[in-house]
Amino acid sequence: MHAEHLTQAEADEYALGVLEPDAQRAYAQHALACDECRARILDAQRVIALLALAPPVQAPPPGLKRRVLRAARARRGRAWLPRLARLSPAAAALVATAAAVVSIAAVISLRGQVESLRDENALLQSKVDDALSQRFEIVALTNRLSQAEASAWEAQYESQLDRDMLMAVLSPDSQTAEVISVADGFTPVGRLIWDGQQQRLWFVASRLPKLAEGETYQLWVNVDGRYRSLGTFQPDESGFARFVRYLPEGLARYESAVVTIERAGGSPERTGPGVFFVADLSAFR
Amino acid sequence: MGWERDPSAPAVRTYGSAGELTWGAPPTAGDLAEWSDDSLMAAVVARDPDAFGVLYDRYAPLVYTTCLRVVGEPAMAEDLVQDIFVRLWQRPEAFIPARGRFVTWLLSITRNRAVDEVRSRNRRRMRELPEPKDAPFAPVATARADDPVSLAELREEQVAVRQALAQLPPEQRRVLELAFFGGYTHQEIATRLREPLGTVKTRIRLGMQKLRASLERLR
Numbered sequence: 001m002h003a004e005h006l007t008q009a010e011a012d013e014y015a016l017g018v019l020e021p022d023a024q025r026a027y028a029q030h031a032l033a034c035d036e037c038r039a040r041i042l043d044a045q046r047v048i049a050l051l052a053l054a055p056p057v058q059a060p061p062p063g064l065k066r067r068v069l070r071a072a073r074a075r076r077g078r079a080w081l082p083r084l085a086r087l088s089p090a091a092a093a094l095v096a097t098a099a100a101v102v103s104i105a106a107v108i109s110l111r112g113q114v115e116s117l118r119d120e121n122a123l124l125q126s127k128v129d130d131a132l133s134q135r136f137e138i139v140a141l142t143n144r145l146s147q148a149e150a151s152a153w154e155a156q157y158e159s160q161l162d163r164d165m166l167m168a169v170l171s172p173d174s175q176t177a178e179v180i181s182v183a184d185g186f187t188p189v190g191r192l193i194w195d196g197q198q199q200r201l202w203f204v205a206s207r208l209p210k211l212a213e214g215e216t217y218q219l220w221v222n223v224d225g226r227y228r229s230l231g232t233f234q235p236d237e238s239g240f241a242r243f244v245r246y247l248p249e250g251l252a253r254y255e256s257a258v259v260t261i262e263r264a265g266g267s268p269e270r271t272g273p274g275v276f277f278v279a280d281l282s283a284f285r
Numbered sequence: 286m287g288w289e290r291d292p293s294a295p296a297v298r299t300y301g302s303a304g305e306l307t308w309g310a311p312p313t314a315g316d317l318a319e320w321s322d323d324s325l326m327a328a329v330v331a332r333d334p335d336a337f338g339v340l341y342d343r344y345a346p347l348v349y350t351t352c353l354r355v356v357g358e359p360a361m362a363e364d365l366v367q368d369i370f371v372r373l374w375q376r377p378e379a380f381i382p383a384r385g386r387f388v389t390w391l392l393s394i395t396r397n398r399a400v401d402e403v404r405s406r407n408r409r410r411m412r413e414l415p416e417p418k419d420a421p422f423a424p425v426a427t428a429r430a431d432d433p434v435s436l437a438e439l440r441e442e443q444v445a446v447r448q449a450l451a452q453l454p455p456e457q458r459r460v461l462e463l464a465f466f467g468g469y470t471h472q473e474i475a476t477r478l479r480e481p482l483g484t485v486k487t488r489i490r491l492g493m494q495k496l497r498a499s500l501e502r503l504r
Binding site: 009012018019020042046050051059069072073131 | 334341345393
């Protein structure tokens, strides 16, 4: 949700519909809870609507009015009452007589009808206000649903990773090596797992210290004296990290593996200090 | 049930107050043509088809033009006009006079409905906006004799809006045109014009600032 009040420019952008869907939803969600911003958006809509007056106006086809009136008549609840002016004189007299009879009863109930209409009008007004609020609520609900779907997908993905890592540990084609801390203050518990069947390398560790902003952990393997990056990773809030990477093409063995601290996004060459060292995986099978 | 002939009849919100409804002959089309929009809408709330017909005559050209500019196809524009007016007949209470003028409300729902239609039909790739010589916001700072707009007040407002747009730099007019009639987002406009996203955003903001200042009195 958009945290700040919308500026006039932002309200204009919302009313004009030029925002990307995420921003449009965030603004709508904010407006749902903010009378001031909702009023600003309504005001922007009034200015923007005037732009429709700019182009040269074209008359609609002559037959369209008849079509619209017919469609409206078809969809209204009660009969479209005949107008006296359109009837023959005899029919008009008949209708007028009938109307006079009916009007006696109608006059009696007129005050009741006025009261009823007043109540109905107030009810309709509240329904319109409710509809406006519900429109914003629907946007907010849609947003929450999207977030829930994303969380569910993420949980499913994590569960799949758990299963894959378990299979890698259990597979006879796998090798496991202990992660050794080589920096002061680092006491991780971790393993490097080579999954020979899937040709994937897993790095899993806990108690990893949180890094400063702008820094990341990066995993390297040393091949013939040259470090090759296998990618970067960040631990979660509890210090746990699970990192998996398919083996880069052309890499069939390594002599050691090391984790360094590099700048965010990763470094093309190893520059940072080594914090973990993995030595006892002599080769991939 | 008839309506007072006073064209300054009250608006929807106060429709139920005492003394507004009178008995008598139904107003003629000529009478109704003099009524204000709010009075006509109050009559439509009371299910008066003649008032509805007058509103159609008054605003169908504007609604049709807006739809046609957005969707680009006369048949689809006609369907939209029908849909918008039938909804107006079915739910006239959706217009709340306290929130603004009828014409801006109607044009706002018209433009939004047309843009939604285009987006839902995913016709954007097949649709081309008019060339600059026919651009809807081309600077025409005068009234046009062939504009089928019936109200003198509306004609004056057309001139005011055209003058406000004529005072904008062409590049600001163009981005507003793409946003309003094209229904494009910032990013889509930037892609279409091959301009940086920030440039497009700035043009829209500056253009809207100037329009707001020029059109303040018409809201």
